[in-house]
Amino acid sequence: MTDSTLEAQSPKLETDLKEIAADVVRRAMAGGATAAEAVVREGDEFSALVRLGQIETLKESGSKAIGVRVFFGQSAASTYSSDFSREGIECMVKSALELAKVTSEDPYGGIPEPSQLGSLPGDLDLYYEDVYSLPGAERIDYARRAEKAALDFDPRIKNSEGGSFDAATGHKVLANSHGFVGEYRRSYCSVAAVPIAQSEDGGMQRDYWFSVARSLSRLEPAEQVGKIAAQRTVRRLGARKAKTAQVPIVFDPMVANSILDHIFEGVNGDSVYRGASFLAGKLGQKIAGDNVTVIDDGTMPGGFGTSPFDGEGVPTRRTVVIENGVLKSYLLNTYTAKKLGLQTTANASRGLAGTPGIGPGNYFLQPGTKTPQQIIAGIGEGLYVTEFLGHGVNLVTGDYSRGASGLWISGGELTFPVEEITVAGNLKQMFFNISELGNDLEFRGAMACPTIRIDGLTVGGE
Numbered sequence: 001m002t003d004s005t006l007e008a009q010s011p012k013l014e015t016d017l018k019e020i021a022a023d024v025v026r027r028a029m030a031g032g033a034t035a036a037e038a039v040v041r042e043g044d045e046f047s048a049l050v051r052l053g054q055i056e057t058l059k060e061s062g063s064k065a066i067g068v069r070v071f072f073g074q075s076a077a078s079t080y081s082s083d084f085s086r087e088g089i090e091c092m093v094k095s096a097l098e099l100a101k102v103t104s105e106d107p108y109g110g111i112p113e114p115s116q117l118g119s120l121p122g123d124l125d126l127y128y129e130d131v132y133s134l135p136g137a138e139r140i141d142y143a144r145r146a147e148k149a150a151l152d153f154d155p156r157i158k159n160s161e162g163g164s165f166d167a168a169t170g171h172k173v174l175a176n177s178h179g180f181v182g183e184y185r186r187s188y189c190s191v192a193a194v195p196i197a198q199s200e201d202g203g204m205q206r207d208y209w210f211s212v213a214r215s216l217s218r219l220e221p222a223e224q225v226g227k228i229a230a231q232r233t234v235r236r237l238g239a240r241k242a243k244t245a246q247v248p249i250v251f252d253p254m255v256a257n258s259i260l261d262h263i264f265e266g267v268n269g270d271s272v273y274r275g276a277s278f279l280a281g282k283l284g285q286k287i288a289g290d291n292v293t294v295i296d297d298g299t300m301p302g303g304f305g306t307s308p309f310d311g312e313g314v315p316t317r318r319t320v321v322i323e324n325g326v327l328k329s330y331l332l333n334t335y336t337a338k339k340l341g342l343q344t345t346a347n348a349s350r351g352l353a354g355t356p357g358i359g360p361g362n363y364f365l366q367p368g369t370k371t372p373q374q375i376i377a378g379i380g381e382g383l384y385v386t387e388f389l390g391h392g393v394n395l396v397t398g399d400y401s402r403g404a405s406g407l408w409i410s411g412g413e414l415t416f417p418v419e420e421i422t423v424a425g426n427l428k429q430m431f432f433n434i435s436e437l438g439n440d441l442e443f444r445g446a447m448a449c450p451t452i453r454i455d456g457l458t459v460g461g462e
Helices: 003-030 086-102 136-153 222-234 253-267 269-273 334-340 372-377
Strands: 035-051 054-072 075-081 157-176 181-198 204-206 209-213 249-251 294-297 318-323 362-365 381-389 399-410 413-426 434-437 452-454 458-460
Touching (some): 003 035, 003 157, 003 181, 054 086, 136 222, 181 222, 249 253, 249 372, 253 318, 253 362, 253 381, 253 452, 269 334
Parallel strands (some): 249 381
Antiparallel strands (some): 035 054, 054 075, 181 204, 249 452, 294 318, 294 362, 381 399, 399 413, 434 452
């Protein structure tokens, strides 16, 4: 199929999905609902996993589904279906209407006010047809090349959990009874490798690396991904326990993301109004050091967390969550905003059915000016964490204790790998003890964090 054929077909497809969504809302209102919204989603996915050069799994699928949420006053219910026939849609709407009549009322329920609705204008750089431009054999070859580069890197790499290549496109339409109809398309592709290395004494280690992009042209070369995965794996060989000590800890960007995730959980309107967050009641207060600024921005062109509107049809925006250590905003949808007497921050996220939750836009910790090497060079004895295991974090009290592995820092250099250790502290102090921030902020998803150094934590080992 040529590009021009696709272009000729796609406007019709778009009108169909928008028309279906608007029709579902009309049916719900005709059935007596006081408010309604419909979501229509369709997409294609491709996934290839190659292990030791042989195809292990190959998956290609297309899906299409629709969901509706209806309100009778302050009672709501939702249903969803993948049956797009007239009867299927009628049945889905009817079920939702019947369910809504018997559910309990919630004074904070409802869809956003008409004045809150809208969609960001222009092209947000979210969709590229080239993610599906490769023939099947070349997609599989992408996975094979990544794995081969890892296996060829070092003779100690004896095995592999595989190389993979994934591609997906999606199209989403949202319509509601205030007359809002919005839509957008997204695409992404990724390549990854997970090699396994073995030392002379038989000890085994694994690690990984990946690249993800909206467009095939922006993906890192498969060979580079395999090589980095191999380097990360080999440096873990011969890992040992470290002595128990209180030392500076440097978090590699991939694990630093988890610290950022704890802040996200802490500012999530759901946990705030339930009193299940260590940041509840802290708006306007200092909760971190002066160097900590956290931003949530759903408007960044090409971002993995970018969309023209959120899960309720409110235009996405840039929200400063923490500014120079001061908590400026929680992240809210319309429900949690009403609960807390605040305004939505356009962070509603939702599937086809159920009430909207809260999700990040492009959520990141603003980087500093030092390279990771400069941060490590300033540490006499310390730990560079490359992996966390388990989830020992209490978001109510802030108590923090997680299994970890990484590399020991001595004399400003990475010296030997360590494993079977724990890192312990309390989130309330940890955010004040972020003493240095790297300049290596890079988005590999909707959340991103640079290298960070945190002081005052305890490493539990021998």
